[in-house]
Amino acid sequence: MAVDQLSAAPRTSYEPTHPMANPGYGKRSAPDQRPREGRDFSHLPPREAAVASYIDRLPDGSDISVKTLAKWLPYGQCALRTALNRLQAAGHLRRGSECVATDEVMLWVTRTFFSRTARDDDWWAAFARGDAPRETRRPTRSRAFVLLAALGRTAPSLSLSAADCVSLQPLVDEWFERGATEDETLRALTHGLPATVHHAASLVRRRLVDKLPPERFAPRPPTVVLRALECAECRAPGSADALRGGLCGICRGEDTGIAARPPGTVPTDGVRDRMATVRAGLVPRPERTDRARGITRTGDSGTP
Incomplete structure (x- = not known):
């Protein structure tokens, strides 16, 4: 059907x-x-x-x-x-x-x-x-504080107070300075937790100190x-x-005292005088041709 x-x-x-x-x-x-x-x-x-x-x-x-x-x-x-x-x-x-x-x-x-x-x-x-x-600007929460404050969402047993976050913040900042990402830091703090956590702040502090990563990146050129x-x-x-x-x-x-002209236009002041000087220094074409052929005209070398 x-x-x-x-x-x-x-x-x-x-x-x-x-x-x-x-x-x-x-x-x-x-x-x-x-x-x-x-x-x-x-x-x-x-x-x-x-x-x-x-x-x-x-x-x-x-x-x-x-x-x-x-x-x-x-x-x-x-x-x-x-x-x-x-x-x-x-x-x-x-x-x-x-x-x-x-x-x-x-x-x-x-x-x-x-x-x-x-x-x-x-x-x-x-x-x-x-x-x-x-x-x-008014002070805002740092990257480290935000990570610590949200730690309890991933591991409820690691929920921290505001005072704990402020106290542990410098340790997390050091992780970030060494190139660690939020995911890496979060994994180091929450992986393999004991069945019972008696004092969350102490455990987090211990892990931040013991698992501190080495320097990872060389300083970039200025x-x-x-x-x-x-x-x-x-x-x-x-x-x-x-x-x-x-x-x-x-x-x-505004009246700037400069005549308006299209972008890229070369000022004409002194151009004619400069070109006249350049032309005066040029060797006449007949003389350039004779010199190229090796012909010496009378009077060129100072001999009759």
């Missing part, structure tokens, strides 16, 4: 991911940002807030060019270009380049720096110099980071102090 109803095959949910940019390009998150909150971009107009919220949730290295964003957001390229410029004016975004140098390689890469926390021009200038001031910002309108590079709001003085409409 034929089956009247067939159960539908389960559908595999597919959600495409935002594309990544080529190596060296794409989004780069600014350091020392506040934790993500629901009202991070409430000071922005709705469109700019939506674009900023979307970019904020993308991982570093994501392609946030206008053309790519237009494929993922319900806005055209012109609207997105305007939105990005307004995010820049509000202190959430800067465009520029960054030099990453180690003992083996030095490479300049293009960056689009994004900050969930709005920054003023002075902060971005300090960021470009590599000495951005860190914000004062990394030197150099950054340069550029004008969002004409793409001309400049010092961070000169790019107020991400724009150079000419694009801000």
Whole structure:
């Protein structure tokens, strides 16, 4: 007998991911940002807030060019270009380049720096110099404290008090400094426990001391980071102090005393004089041809 109803095959949910940019390009998150909150971009107009919220949730290295964003957001390229410029004016975004140098390689890469926390021009200038001031935050629980506080979830007999966690925290920090992961530390503390644990804090302390791992990783070579910002309108590079709001003085409409010209144009001052000097020092073509053939004209060697 034929089956009247067939159960539908389960559908595999597919959600495409935002594309990544080529190596060296794409989004780069600014350091020392506040934790993500629901009202991070409430000071922005709705469109700019939506674009900023979307970019904020993308991982570093994501392609946030206008053309790519237009494929993922319900806005055209012109609207997105305007939105990005307004995010820049509000202190959430800067465009520029960054030099990453180690003992083996030095490479300049293009960056689009994004900050969930709005920054003023002075902060971005300090960021470009590599000495951005860190914000004062209220104390948060350390990585070691969180592991100790959650220890009872894996092994109920090792439930610790807040005072125990504070006391044992330096020992766990030493494990992390030697390259141990949370899983490795948790396994060392909870594997092979006795049937009855009379004093959880004492047992954890004993294991942290007795099972302390050796040094695992050699120190990495120092990394030197150099950054340069550029004008969002004409793409001309400049010092961070000169790019107020991400724009150079000419694009801000200020009278800088310098005539506006396309990026990359060579100033004409002194060019003609320099070329005249170069031409005066050149040997005439007939003389160059005669010298190549070994012909000496009368008067060239000083003899009649």
